[in-house]
Structure formats: C-alpha cells, structure tokens
Amino acid sequence: MRSIDLSGISDASVQACEEIAKDAGVNLKDCYQCGKCTAGCPLADSMDLMPREVIRYLQLGAIDVVLDAKTPWICAQCVVCSSRCPQNVDICSAMRAVRLASKHAGKRPLPEADIFDDEFIANVRVHGVSNEQYLAAAYNLKSLHFMQDMGNATRMLKRGMVGVSMHNTKGRANVAALVDRALEADAARRAQSDEDKGGDE
Amino acid sequence: MKYSYFPGCSANTTGKSFTVSTSYVAEKIGVELVEIPDWNCCGTSAAALTSPELAVALPARSLAISERELPGLDVVAPCAGCYRSLKTSVAFARESEDNRTLIKKIINAPYEAKADVLTLLEVFATDEAREAIAAKVQRKLRCLKVACYYGCAMVRPADVCECDNVEDPMEMDDLMALIGAEPVDWAFKTECCGAAQQMTIPVQAKPMIERIFQNAQANGADCIVTSCPLCMLNLDMREAEINKARVARGEEPFDIPCYYFTELIGLAFGAGPDEVGIDIHFHPAKNLLLQRELDALELEEAENIARAEEERKKAEIAAKIAAKKAEKAAKEKAAQEAAAQAATQPEEGKEAAE
Numbered sequence: 366m367r368s369i370d371l372s373g374i375s376d377a378s379v380q381a382c383e384e385i386a387k388d389a390g391v392n393l394k395d396c397y398q399c400g401k402c403t404a405g406c407p408l409a410d411s412m413d414l415m416p417r418e419v420i421r422y423l424q425l426g427a428i429d430v431v432l433d434a435k436t437p438w439i440c441a442q443c444v445v446c447s448s449r450c451p452q453n454v455d456i457c458s459a460m461r462a463v464r465l466a467s468k469h470a471g472k473r474p475l476p477e478a479d480i481f482d483d484e485f486i487a488n489v490r491v492h493g494v495s496n497e498q499y500l501a502a503a504y505n506l507k508s509l510h511f512m513q514d515m516g517n518a519t520r521m522l523k524r525g526m527v528g529v530s531m532h533n534t535k536g537r538a539n540v541a542a543l544v545d546r547a548l549e550a551d552a553a554r555r556a557q558s559d560e561d562k563g564g565d566e
Numbered sequence: 567m568k569y570s571y572f573p574g575c576s577a578n579t580t581g582k583s584f585t586v587s588t589s590y591v592a593e594k595i596g597v598e599l600v601e602i603p604d605w606n607c608c609g610t611s612a613a614a615l616t617s618p619e620l621a622v623a624l625p626a627r628s629l630a631i632s633e634r635e636l637p638g639l640d641v642v643a644p645c646a647g648c649y650r651s652l653k654t655s656v657a658f659a660r661e662s663e664d665n666r667t668l669i670k671k672i673i674n675a676p677y678e679a680k681a682d683v684l685t686l687l688e689v690f691a692t693d694e695a696r697e698a699i700a701a702k703v704q705r706k707l708r709c710l711k712v713a714c715y716y717g718c719a720m721v722r723p724a725d726v727c728e729c730d731n732v733e734d735p736m737e738m739d740d741l742m743a744l745i746g747a748e749p750v751d752w753a754f755k756t757e758c759c760g761a762a763q764q765m766t767i768p769v770q771a772k773p774m775i776e777r778i779f780q781n782a783q784a785n786g787a788d789c790i791v792t793s794c795p796l797c798m799l800n801l802d803m804r805e806a807e808i809n810k811a812r813v814a815r816g817e818e819p820f821d822i823p824c825y826y827f828t829e830l831i832g833l834a835f836g837a838g839p840d841e842v843g844i845d846i847h848f849h850p851a852k853n854l855l856l857q858r859e860l861d862a863l864e865l866e867e868a869e870n871i872a873r874a875e876e877e878r879k880k881a882e883i884a885a886k887i888a889a890k891k892a893e894k895a896a897k898e899k900a901a902q903e904a905a906a907q908a909a910t911q912p913e914e915g916k917e918a919a920e
C-alpha cells in the first residue's frame with residue numbers, strides 16, 4: 366500500500382467508488398482491513414494490489430488507482446475472499462464491479478483477460494455455445510500468443526476432443542438476439558445511472 | 567429419479583469422459599437424464615465479467631425451455647461452471663418480480679424460475695441413488711487412495727450454491743467410500759483450479775494447479791477425483807507442463823492421475839476403463855487402477871489367509887478346551903467314583919472284621 370494525497374481526491378472520485386460498491390452490493394464501511402481475504406487468495410502473489418488494498422482504495426475514494434490496477438483482471442472469481450471475510454464483504458463481486466467499471470472507462474490493464482471474455486461472448490453469440498477450438502484460435506490471434514497451448518491442441522485432437530461435429534444451438538439466431546438485448550439493457554442501466562448522477566449535481 | 571439435463575459446452579469435447587461415464591452410471595442405477603432441447607452456453611464467468619444482465623439471461627434461456635418442455639423436472643448441470651451460472655440466474659429470478667420481468671424481456675419467453683438446479687453429486691448422493699449404487703457394486707475399489715476435489719464453483723458463493731460446508735464438503739468422499747475407495751483428508755478440496763485464468767495468465771495461474779497436486783500428494787493420495795470438466799482439464803492436461811517445469815528445477819515430477827467420480831463408480835460397477843472414458847485422459851491413468859486392483863486382490867488374499875489362520879487357531883483352541891474339559895470331567899468322574907468307593911469300603915472292612 367502506498368501513501369496517497371487525500372486532498373487530491375475529488376467528490377466525483379469518491380462517488381465513483383461508491384457506485385462500484387453499490388453495484389457489488391458491498392458496504393465499504395464494513396471492511397476493517399484485517400487482510401483475511403488476501404491471506405486466502407490463490408492469486409495474491411501475482412497481484413499489483415492485494416484484495417484488501419482494493420477495498421482500502423475504494424474506501425479512500427482513489428478511483429484511478431483501482432481502475433488502473435491489474436488485480437481485478439487477475440482475479441479468477443473463485444469467491445474464497447468473500448466466503449472467508451469475517452465482515453461478509455463480497456470482495457469477489459467488488460473485483461467484478463471494478464473490472465466492469467474499468468472496462469467501461471476504456472481501460473485494459475490486462476488485455477489478455479479482456480480479449481478472452483470478449484472472444485468467448487462473441488463465440489457464444491455466433492454459435493449459441495462456446496466452441497473451444499474457435500475460442501482458442503481467436504484468443505491466440507488477438508492476444509498475439511500464437512503458440513499458446515498448441516501442443517495441447519494437438520493432444521486434444523488425438524483424443525477426439527476437438528474437431529468433432531459439435532453441438533450448435535439451433536436457435537442460435539435467438540441467442541444472438543438475446544446477447545444484443547442483454548447488452549442493450551446493460552447500456553440503458555448505465556446511461557440511467559449516469560443521468561441520475563448528473564441530476565444530483 | 568428423472569431430471570432435466572443441461573450438458574454444457576464441454577460435454578462432447580474436453581469433457582467427453584465425464585459425459586460417457588455419467589450416462590453409464592445413470593443408466594445402471596435408474597437415473598434418467600433428459601437433455602434440454604436446444605440449450606445454449608451458460609456464459610460462465612465471461613458473461614458475468616461482461617454484463618450482469620447477460621450473466622443472468624444466458625442461462626435463463628435454457629432454463630425457460632426446460633420449464634416449458636420438461637415441466638416439473640429439476641435441472642442437473644454436471645459442469646461446476648454451468649452449475650454456478652444457472653444457479654445464480656435462478657437465485658436472481660426468484661429474488662423479485664422486477665428481476666423476472668427483466669429476464670423475460672431479454673430472453674423473450676415466459677419464465678418463472680420454478681425448477682431447482684443441481685450438481686451431479688447432489689443427484690447421486692440422494693438416499694435412493696446411494697442405495698442403488700451400493701446394490702450395483704461388483705468390485706470395491708479398495709486400496710485406491712483418493713483426494714476428492716470439488717473446486718470452487720460447486721460450493722461458492724455459499725448462499726447461491728446453498729452449501730453449508732464450503733471448506734470441507736463430503737458428498738464425493740462419501741460416494742467414494744461407498745464404492746470401497748479410501749478418501750484422504752486434505753486441505754485443497756475447494757481451492758480454485760485457476761479456471762479460464764490458465765489461458766489468460768498461464769504463468770501466474772500455473773502454481774494454483776501445482777499446489778493442488780502437492781497437497782494431494784502430501785496427504786498420501788494416489789489420485790485426484792474431480793466433478794467438473796474444467797477442473798479436470800486444468801489438472802489432467804496441465805500436469806505434463808507442470809512436470810516439465812519441475813524436472814527443469816530438479817524436482818520430482820508428479821505421477822497423480824485424475825478421474826471423474828463417475829468414472830470410478832463405473833469401474834466399481836464392473837466397467838472397463840475404456841467404457842467410461844479413462845482411455846482418453848492426458849496423464850496415464852490406467853496403470854494405477856491395475857496396480858490397485860492387484861493390491862486389492864493381494865489384500866483380499868492376505869485377508870483370507872489371515873481369516874483362515876484365525877479360524878484354524880480358533881478351532882485349535884476350541885479343541886484344546888474340549889480336551890481339557892473332557893480331561894477334567896474324566897478326572898472328576900474318577901474322583902467321584904473313588905470317593906464313592908471309599909465310602910463303601912469301610913463298611914466292607916467292618917463286615918470283614920465281624
């Protein structure tokens with residue numbers, strides 16, 4: 366945890382942190398910084414902010430530190446932190462909410478994670494299901510990790526795990542429309558919340 | 567025992583062995599799994615990390631089809647990732663009328679979230695299913711020490727998954743004990759396998775798998791038993807990569823095969839390894855089973871010899887007791903006769919004296 370100048374934190378910044386907490390269903394005041402979330406996190410070793418610190422910076426209203434952090438993108442959404450928190454703070458949801466806020470702010474602290482999810486959803490939108498070989502190929506191409514898991518792809522091929530005739534949802538046009546409607550509803554909700562915020566000011 | 571069945575995207579690909587072994591076991595014990603017509607991907611964490619609306623709507627489409635086409639049936643989702651997505655969607659829909667209205671609008675279909683969502687473990691752990699499993703066991707998988715690995719998505723979040731033992735679940739352990747295997751006590755039952763992060767941040771995520779193998783080994787397990795195709799893929803397929811790195815660091819490679827719990831139940835029912843999909847595992851998985859089958863036979867033989875020896879000893883002691891008793895009885899009889907004689911003799915003596 367580094368020291369930050371709290372005088373530089375604007376009301377808007379504090380409000381943005383509170384919005385994230387609200388989306389996550391978290392009351393930031395509940396966290397008393399015991400660190401149990403971090404102790405159990407299987408990926409803490411690789412994170413730039415410890416899970417506890419993400420909550421701390423949100424408490425302080427330091428929105429930029431949080432939105433630029435790699436941590437929410439490294440998080441595997443395993444829910445160990447939330448499950449062990451003595452104060453019932455849903456840190457895992459907070460990670461998700463920070464990540465979405467960061468994505469909507471046009472930031473990509475860890476491009477690989479974002480590319481993977483985008484390709485996953487694009488794949489589902491087209492096929493109705495997740496076609497693992499298309500997903501891996503598209504991901505490798507876009508993330509520029511061309512050879513990643515190529516050895517494993519061959520091993521899968523040998524075992525008839527890929528390349529076989531696979532399930533495609535017959536109503537995949539329905540699924541594409543569903544994805545579009547869901548994303549529209551998502552955008553409308555965010556636009557509404559921006560408008561409410563504007564009204565407050 | 568009839569359920570609506572949500573196979574999930576990996577059912578015909580990377581999770582083939584799970585599908586094959588599941589239908590093998592289900593058929594044998596009279597569990598009927600009816601596939602949801604035209605189901606679609608649950609969206610898994612990718613949807614949750616894209617949009618909350620998408621995360622609840624993608625599963626709801628398949629659940630709504632199930633509600634219409636397979637009314638009254640609970641939905642079973644073998645993959646833990648699918649299970650968590652479906653279950654989260656149901657919980658959201660049940661929360662309020664507003665939530666249901668939102669979902670119906672997005673999926674463009676009626677949906678009331680009537681059916682519950684279950685894991686395959688829950689389906690096989692009912693009293694009825696357990697009785698049926700016990701009745702079908704032909705060969706107990708004795709001597710096989712198993713580390714039952716549940717992963718995270720089946721147990722967490724505890725309120726969504728309705729799990730009351732997040733750190734130490736026992737359903738799989740109990741099923742393994744039922745077929746004669748020996749579940750070990752270990753600490754990584756519900757640690758995360760890394761899920762999709764094994765693709766996006768492989769360097770950082772690899773140690774998650776290595777620690778799972780390490781803890782299983784440290785607690786004396788021969789193998790890891792899983793109940794999720796993604797956990798299985800991450801462990802079984804990546805064991806080779808991990809071993810390569812270990813060897814390069816001068817450490818011993820692991821030799822810990824992974825199995826689906828359904829594969830092991832199938833074996834206990836008398837199936838050959840190929841019948842339940844063990845032939846397409848990444849890490850060699852057949853020799854351990856053969857070795858433990860031999861160990862079990864040897865153990866049985868030793869037990870039979872010990873039992874026969876015990877019987878022989880028992881008979882020997884019983885014979886000795888009988889002999890002792892007979893000897894004692896004979897002695898007592900002789901003593902009685904002697905006493906009786908002694909009682910009459912003085913009379914005789916007197917008579918003689920007179």
Ligand code: SF4
Pocket residue numbers: 395396397398399400401402403416417420449450451452453454456
């Ligand atoms: S475990 Fe809970 S209370 Fe403790 S630091 Fe983490 S979020 Fe805060």
Ligand code: SF4
Pocket residue numbers: 402405406407408409416439440441442443444445446447456457460
């Ligand atoms: S959910 Fe994320 S932050 Fe929480 S323990 Fe798991 S990996 Fe760590």
